[in-house]
Amino acid sequence: RVLERATHTIVQQVEAMKHMVNEFAEYARAPESNLVPLDINTLVRDVVDLYRGGSVRVRHDLASTPLYVEGDEGRLRQLLHNLVKNAAEALLEAAMAGGVAPAVTLRTRLRPDEGLVELRVDDNGPGFPPDLVEHIFEPYVTTRPKGTGLGLAIVKKIVEEHAGRVHAFNPAEGGARVLILLPALAGGAHTVSTGVAVPPGAVEGGADTAPSC
Template sequence: MIDSSLKTEGIFFSPGGEKRFIEISISPIVFEDKIEGYIFGISDITTRKQLEQELLKFEKFETINRLAGGVAHDLNNLLAVLFNYLSLIKLNISNNKKEDCIKFIQKIENTLNRAKYLSSQLLSLSKEGVPIKEPHDLEELIKDVAEFCFSGTPIKYNIIFQNPVRNILIDPQQMAQVFQNIFINAREAMPDGGKVNIEVSLKKLKHEEIPPLLEGDYVEIKISDTGLGIPPSILPNIFEPFFTTKEEGTGLGLAIAYQIIKKHGGNIIAENNPQGGAIFKIYLPYLIKDEPVEGKKSTPSLEISKKHYRILIIDDEEELRDSLLFLLSEMGYEVDTADNGKEGIEKYYKALKENNPFHVVITDYVLPDIKGDKVVAELKTIDPNAKVILSTGYTGIDVTSNYKNYGFSGILIKPYTFETLIQTIERTLSNS
């Protein structure tokens, strides 16, 4: 057999300085199995290239349009709900109806949680959203999400743990999102009710058993439903972003689940049950940490702290700084603020010198002058016992995933709830 032709592309500048794309091809002339010569061809493919680039731009804009449209729509709905409840609170305050106000405030909190969920869904699709892994009880997590997704529906669910998986290294929020997306799909696949089986077991995978996973120990989570199953023709597409067969769907649920599982070093596959219904199998590396898992987090009471602790907040976002100041002062803490890193470090140093030290510092990561990692490094030089909590919305950076290695005692991922804030401060204080 004679080798086939060669083709390559290049850029060429005309004498007038105009950029042209060219294609160079070399093809052998073969006669009776012998190469008798070559044909060299040069063609100007500038127009084709320009069209291809235009198409690529168009496709990119298509994707952005769909995403932006979907997000703006969901966000506007949430904002409309917030405005309505705020108006209701204003009306009811003037009518002195305290009970109703409390009810509406609760509604606002629920709506804000939905907004937070929306932004975390988007983050998991982006380059950001690197998992912040911590040892976690998988059983508790799956039970909580299943309860949340199926209670009050005509769906029965059953969870079987063949082996306890109590301290697996996962990002609990991201994994909760994975299960939520899969359970909601199951719910939508069985509008008239049905059954969901969740089976968790440890598996020793051999090389290429579930490509591209390497040989090793994995946790398999098998989720099967009794819906109509996934039509085989669409099975290869269901993990693609925006692929949906639902009128109201955005087609992001499984794409997000896929991204999260991949970022955890695992894999997810879908198949149909011969007896009917869909099956999703998730594989997660069985990485565990031998340290006690924190129990269920209790909601802190609004009871004002009796102890006298001083907290320093370093953040350049004025509204955030002020709201934290009000909230923590209300809780009985003595709070001071700084709007940049250097000012924060100076305040810490001065307080230490005056024998009136700060017990906890909460610092933003991106500050106008220096970054949060520099803040913690300098504070630790001044006072090796400094307790510094990193507060950030950036999850795609090393300092967020490995905050302890940088000297931080805790982390707060924006936006965080009041409960998380207080728990993180209390945990940091109790580790003193």
């Protein structure tokens, strides 16, 4: 049994190191984006479907008509996976008060006056630690004991590849929020819905050429 436990521990450590190496390689590699017109709502639906039935409820609240951007489908799917996975793992490791079921919600809307598509990822956990939120998009910064600290850094990198901006903060109503703004594709079908402005002091990352919030 001692040998069995030792073998299991070694296998776990190897898998953890493999995951870390893969994430580092992904972060370090030069982007090879294939930009085409994409509907953000379709990508969000596809990714949310993959998380149905898990320990964390993942849901979406989308604009009623397509929101088109010029993007790389594979890279944007990875962005969504990283955001959902990061939020879900943080919720599972957090002590949810009052027996509240952990949940992650992805929301989209158009900012027509700014020509931007907004993607929000909200969770109902304790929020980002105040001492880390300003550095949350930096490589190797993580709130989780087993985290690599590259998930959100990769998100920021993908957003920059798409000339967008990304913000992280704890909204007044609680939880954590990651807000992404991408240039809307001219000529696409859009809808307008209510949303929230980026509050003062929100941590921001993204291309210098992207419109400000």
